[in-house]
Amino acid sequence: MAGEDFVEEPGRRLSVSGVLVVGVGLLALTALTYLLHTLPHGAWSLPVALFIAGVKGVLIALFYMHLREQRGSNALVLLTSVVFVAVLLAVCVLETLTRFAPTIPPGPFPVEPLPGLESVPRAARPPEPAGPKQP
Amino acid sequence: MPPEAATEHWGSEGARQQAAHLGMWIFIATEVLLFASLFTSYGVYRSVYPEAFRAAQLTMDVGLGTLNTFLLVTSSILVALAVHAVREDRPGLGGVLLGAAALLGIVFLAVKGVEYAHHVKEGSLPGDFYRLREVPQVGASLFFTLYFLLTGFHALHVTVGVGLLTVLAVRSASGTFSAAYTTPVELGGMYWHLVDVIWLFVYPILYLS
Numbered sequence: 001m002a003g004e005d006f007v008e009e010p011g012r013r014l015s016v017s018g019v020l021v022v023g024v025g026l027l028a029l030t031a032l033t034y035l036l037h038t039l040p041h042g043a044w045s046l047p048v049a050l051f052i053a054g055v056k057g058v059l060i061a062l063f064y065m066h067l068r069e070q071r072g073s074n075a076l077v078l079l080t081s082v083v084f085v086a087v088l089l090a091v092c093v094l095e096t097l098t099r100f101a102p103t104i105p106p107g108p109f110p111v112e113p114l115p116g117l118e119s120v121p122r123a124a125r126p127p128e129p130a131g132p133k134q135p
Numbered sequence: 136m137p138p139e140a141a142t143e144h145w146g147s148e149g150a151r152q153q154a155a156h157l158g159m160w161i162f163i164a165t166e167v168l169l170f171a172s173l174f175t176s177y178g179v180y181r182s183v184y185p186e187a188f189r190a191a192q193l194t195m196d197v198g199l200g201t202l203n204t205f206l207l208v209t210s211s212i213l214v215a216l217a218v219h220a221v222r223e224d225r226p227g228l229g230g231v232l233l234g235a236a237a238l239l240g241i242v243f244l245a246v247k248g249v250e251y252a253h254h255v256k257e258g259s260l261p262g263d264f265y266r267l268r269e270v271p272q273v274g275a276s277l278f279f280t281l282y283f284l285l286t287g288f289h290a291l292h293v294t295v296g297v298g299l300l301t302v303l304a305v306r307s308a309s310g311t312f313s314a315a316y317t318t319p320v321e322l323g324g325m326y327w328h329l330v331d332v333i334w335l336f337v338y339p340i341l342y343l344s
Contacts, residue, residue: 019219023212030208034201037343049339056208057332064215065325071153074160081164085171093178104183 012069022063029056152318159322163329166292170333173285177340180277187274192341194259194270196250200342203246204334210239211331214300214324221312221320229320230308236327237300240293247290254279285337292330299323 014022033052036045062068067075096104145151181188217232258266261280265272303323306312312320 013222014215014219016216016219019212019215023208023215026208026212027205030201030204033204033339033343034197037197045343046339049343050336053335053339056335060211060328060332064211064328066156066321070156074156077157077160077164078167081167085167085174088171089175089178092175093182096179096182 014063018063022059026056026059155318155322159325163325166329166333170285170288173281173288174336174340177281177285180274180281181340184274184277187271188278190270191259191275191278192343194257194267195342196253197342199246199250200338203243204338206239206243206246207331207334210236210243211328213239214327217307218317218320218324221307221317222314224314226307226310226312229312230304230306233300233304233307233320233323237297237304240297240300240327244290244293244297247286254283282341285341289330289333289337292333296327296330299326 029052033049036048061078067078145154213232213236217229217236220226220232221229254260258264258268259270259275259279260266261283262276265276265279267275300323303320307320
């Protein structure tokens with residue numbers, strides 16, 4: 001290692017066989033995801049499928065996106081963004097799941113005028129300000 | 136541009152490469168946060184309308200979604216092999232592999248187009264355009280709104296990636312890159328891998344479960 005100049009360790013670079021082994025692993029995990037989908041599955045199917053996707057993502061980041069060969073600062077950037085994604089997702093979903101059901105609207109509905117404002121007579125509008133109109 | 140010309144400013148070639156990779160990772164972090172908002176919307180609305188989302192998911196063509204996953208994973212492997220070839224001072228081979236990866240990206244977009252045509256035909260469209268009678272509109276129209284947003288944004292990224300890979304393939308085949316100058320191929324490859332990783336999460340939440 002040469003202090004500030006250290007960027008990557010060439011010894012950690014993947015060989016052709018290494019690239020192919022990781023590739024076969026990725027294809028096998030994709031096939032596994034599909035095969036698990038074809039089997040009878042329940043509530044755990046989505047978490048399991050997302051876990052397999054996470055494993056594939058880690059493999060790609062480490063080996064194909066060269067994180068394994070590089071300084072820790074690059075991994076820190078990725079890790080930080082993943083933590084923020086997890087916080088955003090967890091807080092939002094937990095808030096919705098724990099909300100009192102009647103406070104959740106029943107679904108998409110067309111925009112309608114407020115009651116009593118279906119037809120607005122001129123007299124019902126607030127008076128326009130006096131003086132010259134602002135450009 | 137030969138690396139010697141660019142390194143003076145950075146002090147060393149190592150520092151230049153580190154800056155380039157760190158910059159790419161920061162860009163990737165912003166992309167992750169962009170898609171995170173859509174994934175969060177999906178999580179929230181799925182927890183509100185679990186039955187409607189499940190019913191809408193059952194109308195999806197899992198075969199085409201799986202085919203697209205295999206296409207992107209295979210293209211990622213080709214890009215990783217291309218980076219290795221350029222690092223081994225074989226830019227010609229690298230160019231061919233990058234071109235093949237770009238071609239798989241175009242096939243991905245074509246398959247996506249076929250899927251979109253099916254959705255237009257059966258009326259599984261977002262918001263007010265929703266006409267699918269088999270699944271109730273409440274909740275399901277939100278599923279398809281998020282489906283088109285997620286896959287549309289992703290397809291946009293695939294399109295950019297295909298352009299990027301094509302430029303890199305041509306430049307690599309013409310001998311611009313070598314074992315001493317691999318950074319553009321590595322960074323372009325990282326972008327393509329990002330596009331692949333995003334799809335790996337889009338695939339299970341829209342097609343499976």
